[in-house]
Amino acid sequence: MTTLAEFLTRADAIARDGTALIRAAVTRDALDHARVGLLGRKQGQLTSLMAMLGSLPAEDRRAAGAAVNATKQTLELTLTSAEAALAPAPDASRPDDLTMPGRDAWKGAVHPVSLVIDEISGIFRELGFTIALGPEAETEWYNFGALNFPPDHPAMEAHDTLYLSDDTLLRTHTSPVQVRTLQSHTPPIRILCPGNVYRRDFFDATHAPSFMQIEGLCIDEGVSFVDLKATLSEFVRRFYSDAARVRLRPSFFPFVEPGAEMDVEVDLNDGKGTRWVEILGCGMVHPNVLDAAGIDSEKYSGWAFGMGPARIAMSRHKLPDIRLLYDSDVRFLEQFAQ
Ligand code: PHE
Numbered sequence: 226m227t228t229l230a231e232f233l234t235r236a237d238a239i240a241r242d243g244t245a246l247i248r249a250a251v252t253r254d255a256l257d258h259a260r261v262g263l264l265g266r267k268q269g270q271l272t273s274l275m276a277m278l279g280s281l282p283a284e285d286r287r288a289a290g291a292a293v294n295a296t297k298q299t300l301e302l303t304l305t306s307a308e309a310a311l312a313p314a315p316d317a318s319r320p321d322d323l324t325m326p327g328r329d330a331w332k333g334a335v336h337p338v339s340l341v342i343d344e345i346s347g348i349f350r351e352l353g354f355t356i357a358l359g360p361e362a363e364t365e366w367y368n369f370g371a372l373n374f375p376p377d378h379p380a381m382e383a384h385d386t387l388y389l390s391d392d393t394l395l396r397t398h399t400s401p402v403q404v405r406t407l408q409s410h411t412p413p414i415r416i417l418c419p420g421n422v423y424r425r426d427f428f429d430a431t432h433a434p435s436f437m438q439i440e441g442l443c444i445d446e447g448v449s450f451v452d453l454k455a456t457l458s459e460f461v462r463r464f465y466s467d468a469a470r471v472r473l474r475p476s477f478f479p480f481v482e483p484g485a486e487m488d489v490e491v492d493l494n495d496g497k498g499t500r501w502v503e504i505l506g507c508g509m510v511h512p513n514v515l516d517a518a519g520i521d522s523e524k525y526s527g528w529a530f531g532m533g534p535a536r537i538a539m540s541r542h543k544l545p546d547i548r549l550l551y552d553s554d555v556r557f558l559e560q561f562a563q
Contacts, residue, residue, distance in 0.1 A: 227277050229285040235277075236292040239270050240299045246305045253311055261282075263300050271297055296554070334562030337542060338437055338550055341534045342419050345439055348463045349417045352456060354441065357416040359402035361423070365392050367401035372480040373513040387423050395423035399440035400480060403510070403529055406442060407518035412525050413445040420532070430546045437534050442510070444520065444527030445559070450483070452508055453528035457507065463491055472501065479530060481508025491540050502540050505532035 243263045248258040263270050274293060281289050317415075335343070346356065359367075369381055379385065380397065387395040402418040418440040426432045443452065454473065459473050473485040485508055486500035507530035514520035535550050544550070549557055 226478070227280050229281060229289060232274075232277060232281060232285075232289045233292050236289075236296045239274060240296040241295075243270070244303050247300070247307050250307060251311075256307055256311065260304055264297070264304075271300070271309075288355065308527070332562060334559060336550075336558065337538045337561040338535050340561065340563075341538045342437065343540065345460075345464065345532075345534065346417060346419065347440065352415075352459070354415045354417040354443075357402055357406050357418045358420060359396075359399070359405050361396055361421055362389055362393055363396040363401050365394060367404050368394060368396050368398075371517040372400055373511050373517070374479045378479065385425055387425060388529040395409070396420075398422050398531055399423050400436040400529070401482070402440055402533060403442045403514065404518050407515065407520050412520065414527070415443050417441050420553060428548060428551075430548065431536075433535070433547060434476075434550055439467055439528045439532050439534055441532075442527065443529070444510065444515075444525050444537065446525060448525075448527045450528070453509070453530075455506060457487055457505070457530065460502075461487075465489060465491065465541075476506060476508075478506055478508060480511050480514050480522045482511045484508035487530075488539065495545075500548070504537055504540065505530050507531070523561065 238445050243259070246259045247256065261269065264272075266272055271293065274296075279288055280292070296498065300418060333393050365381065368386075370376075374380065386397055399418050399420050399422060402416070402420070406414060406416050406418075420438060420440075421435055422438050426434050428434060430442055443456070451530065458471050461469050470490040472488050472490075474488065476484050476486040478484045484506070486503050487505050487507060488503050490499050491502050492499045507528065510527050510529050511554070515522040535547055538544065538550060539547060
């Protein structure tokens with residue numbers, strides 16, 4: 226024999242524990258399991274509670290029945306909202322759309338300046354050049370002195386060069402690698418040196434305070450200006466096109482004699498036709514540079530060049546502003562993804 230008080234306590238417990246069970250169910254399976262356990266017609270907890278109705282005194286059955294209904298309603302409401310919170314069930318009548326395009330994985334890409342450096346390195350590798358590297362923090366001697374800069378040269382002024390200490394600076398060009406290579410190797414020497422250089426320049430459409438350079442150096446017995454012109458012309462033909470024209474203009478750098486700048490004739494597709502674009506400085510290595518590095522300038526001669534791959538990337542891709550290459554705007558950079 227059950228009392229009404231016991232019955233109501235049991236109904237309360239089913240409502241309270243059942244609600245907690247439903248709320249804890251985070252999958253459809255767990256929710257179905259809770260529903261069967263609570264409201265299932267054979268084994269459900271509410272069904273066994275109802276079976277106890279008959280053992281109550283007749284006058285208590287009305288109140289007990291109301292408690293059963295209230296509990297049932299609570300559980301059903303909780304189940305309905307828990308179901309709504311779950312992801313929708315797969316609809317068998319509407320199969321997955323197999324023609325839908327997949328979500329693209331993020332693909333990295335090589336920076337356009339790096340692509341140009343790789344391409345240039347590949348061309349010079351075929352011409353017999355090896356990659357050489359040197360430090361970005363250099364001494365005044367390697368950056369200037371050994372390269373035949375007179376001690377009072379204006380390029381050494383603090384407003385042109387970034388000094389780290391009295392004697393150490395961020396290299397302003399890759400030419401100090403010429404000196405380091407000449408010191409550590411005996412000719413024949415053919416090296417290509419890509420690397421960062423630093424200058425106290427403003428950031429504008431054609432300048433950056435830090436940029437990449439590629440240095441080239443070729444030293445052997447009997448090397449002449451003809452080799453310089455032939456090698457650089459061959460490079461331009463391979464990099465731009467067979468039809469590309471080059472011109473050399475006399476120019477001055479303390480570490481070469483004679484010195485020149487080389488221009489390439491390119492069409493930037495801006496309706497203004499072809500024009501000459503400067504891509505590098507070059508010249509015959511000055512005997513003082515060879516001597517300072519311990520190479521016999523009576524026996525050996527050679528040439529060197531220094532080019533700016535960012536400027537070359539601009540001419541290749543017809544870019545109006547060098548800052549596009551430094552802004553790291555993915556919308557710009559991803560156009561060069563291969
Ligand atoms: N170092 C020079 C510069 O930065 C370029 C150069 C290199 C010129 C080698 C001649 C020979 O402007």
